[in-house]
Amino acid sequence: MADHVNLVKLCVGVDSVEDLAARIALRGGRTTSHVTRMWPKQEDALLAGGSLYWVIKGVIQARQRIVSLEEYHGTDGVRRCAIMLDAELIRTTNVQRRPFQGWRYLKPEDAPADLPKGRENESELPADLAQTLADIGLL
Template sequence: MPLNLTKIAFGAKSYDDLAHRYEGRREIRLTTRNRPTRHEECVGGSLYWIINHAIVGRSRITGFVKTDDGRWNIVLEARLVRVHQQAKRAHQGWRYLTEDKAPGDVAEGEDIGDALPGKLAMKLERLGLV
C-alpha cells in the first residue's frame, strides 16, 4: 500500500481555487528543500491538500526529481480529486498520511452537502460530537 503526504494549499481559499491552478497543466511540480525519507513508498500514493484546516482534495504522486539547485520536485498528476472533507491541523512542509487515515473520494455526481469549516469540525471531533 503506497504512503500518502499532506500539504497546505498555500494561498488557496477553496477547493475551486485549487482546482483552477490545475487547469491546462500536464503535471504539477512542488519544490521542497528535502526529499521525504520514505519517498519510494509515496510514489503511487497521493498528496492530500489542506485548505482552511481541512483535507479537501488529492493528486496522485508520480515521482520525485532532483533539481539543478539541489532541491526536490514532488511530481503530481495534473488531476485533482475531491475527497470527503476531513479536519486536519495546519503544518509546515508535508506530513505522511497512511491509507487507513486518508479520507475517501467523493463519487461522481455525489452531493457532498454543506461541509463544516475545518476548525469547527476539529473542535467538535475533540469533544466527541462528530
C-alpha cells in the same frame, strides 16, 4: 496493510478547491509539481500509489496522485525535490487538520475517502460552518 504511503501538505495561498483547480488548469491540464526543500525518505512507498493530500483553510479537501519525484535546483543552487503530481484533482471528504510546517506522511488507513462519483462538484459548505462541523467531528 497498504503498500504505499501518502503525503499531506498545507495549500498556502489557496482559498478553495475551486481556486486550486483553476491554478492547475492554468498549467494546461498537464502534470503539475510542488517543490519542497526535503526529499521524502519513503520515496518507494510514495511512488507505489501515493497521493498528496491538500489542506485548504485547515481542512483536507482534495488530493493529487504522485507521479514521480525529481531533482530540482533553484537559482540558489540548493537541491530540492519536485513532487510531480497528476493534473487530476480528486475531491475528498473533509477532514480537519491543524497547521504544520512542511509535509507529513499520511498512512492510507488515515487518509480521507474520495467523494463518491457525482458529489465531487457539489458546492462547498460556507467556511465557518465547515470548520464548526469539523471541530465537533461531523465533517
